[in-house]
Amino acid sequence: MSSPPDGYREWMEDREWTLDELAEAYAYPDAAGAAAAGTEASHGWLRANMVSSVDGAAHHEGRSQPLSSDADMRIFGVLRGLADAVIAGAETVRQEGYRPAKAREAFAARRAAAGQGPAPAIAVVSASLDLDFSLPLFTQPLVPTVLLTGAAADEGRVKAARAAGAQVVFAGEGTGVDPARVTGALAGLGLTRLLTEGGPRLLGQFAAAGALDELCLSLAPLVTVGDAPRIMNAPGLAVPERFRLASVLEDDGFLFTRYSRP
Numbered sequence: 001m002s003s004p005p006d007g008y009r010e011w012m013e014d015r016e017w018t019l020d021e022l023a024e025a026y027a028y029p030d031a032a033g034a035a036a037a038g039t040e041a042s043h044g045w046l047r048a049n050m051v052s053s054v055d056g057a058a059h060h061e062g063r064s065q066p067l068s069s070d071a072d073m074r075i076f077g078v079l080r081g082l083a084d085a086v087i088a089g090a091e092t093v094r095q096e097g098y099r100p101a102k103a104r105e106a107f108a109a110r111r112a113a114a115g116q117g118p119a120p121a122i123a124v125v126s127a128s129l130d131l132d133f134s135l136p137l138f139t140q141p142l143v144p145t146v147l148l149t150g151a152a153a154d155e156g157r158v159k160a161a162r163a164a165g166a167q168v169v170f171a172g173e174g175t176g177v178d179p180a181r182v183t184g185a186l187a188g189l190g191l192t193r194l195l196t197e198g199g200p201r202l203l204g205q206f207a208a209a210g211a212l213d214e215l216c217l218s219l220a221p222l223v224t225v226g227d228a229p230r231i232m233n234a235p236g237l238a239v240p241e242r243f244r245l246a247s248v249l250e251d252d253g254f255l256f257t258r259y260s261r262p
């Protein structure tokens with residue numbers, strides 16, 4: 001046993017955490033904002049937010065909602081409220097029916113002070129571009145949806161995405177995206193406070209490429225059994241990589257952990 005790590009906070013009072021408390025607890029490192037403001041050369045900060053059952057399932061019957069809770073959704077909202085861009089794999093976008101991120105009054109002043117737009121851009125990673133470009137995600141966002149794909153992506157699909165209003169960014173040589181190039185590509189658009197919501201195949205690639213700076217993992221007190229993947233689903237690392245426990249919150253048996261690269 002040892003003393004708690006730096007920044008450890010345990011809030012078990014019988015009350016709801018305020019959005020301001022959560023925003024403080026999950027603030028991006030100053031350097032990520034400095035990079036966004038153009039005052040520092042950096043590729044920003046890539047944080048992931050994922051929920052898992054205690055037996056390691058990253059979804060139940062194709063959705064993450066059955067693993068979630070009110071507090072988890074509150075943190076989910078705060079992490080979006082702090083981000084410049086939310087990066088998601090195309091399968092998560094298709095399965096979870098992604099919509100544009102909303103502007104929330106609770107974050108308006110904080111975002112304005114940080115030089116951020118009213119809501120984060122959604123950045124979709126896809127090789128096939130097999131996405132429905134008539135959906136509000138592409139046609140009605142507050143800030144244009146970004147589509148990250150490879151230089152050899154289908155030209156007709158790229159054209160359709162652009163016609164719908166998406167900002168297409170090439171970050172790979174073939175049809176696929178090089179996960180190590182994503183943060184740099186988004187920094188080129190001024191988006192440096194980055195949040196990825198997975199899914200497991202995309203997150204596994206970010207972690208394997210050494211591109212993941214922080215993991216916010218909600219551990220749900222649920223057992224699912226079954227064969228759902230865990231939160232990272234890609235070829236494994238030769239040597240397990242150590243992350244540092246930065247903070248833990250608890251609510252109703254859910255643990256909200258935050259690990260960062262040392």
Ligand SMILES: NC(=O)c1ccc[n+]([C@@H]2O[C@H](COP(=O)([O-])OP(=O)(O)OC[C@H]3O[C@@H](n4cnc5c(N)ncnc54)[C@H](OP(=O)(O)O)[C@@H]3O)[C@@H](O)[C@H]2O)c1
Pocket residue numbers: 049050051052057058059061062063064088089090091092093095096125126127128129130149150175176177178179197198199200201202203205231233
């Ligand atoms: N537990 C959680 O917190 C959580 C979070 C998110 C999602 N989920 C669940 O996870 C499931 C989906 O996750 P998933 O792992 O199957 O898929 P995913 O990672 O969301 O998306 C995979 C897709 O993303 C695109 N992609 C991934 N890597 C790429 C690369 N390097 N270059 C270009 N495109 C790339 C490809 O899209 P194309 O096929 O279009 O080429 C690929 O098929 C859903 O059931 C969802 O509910 C759970």
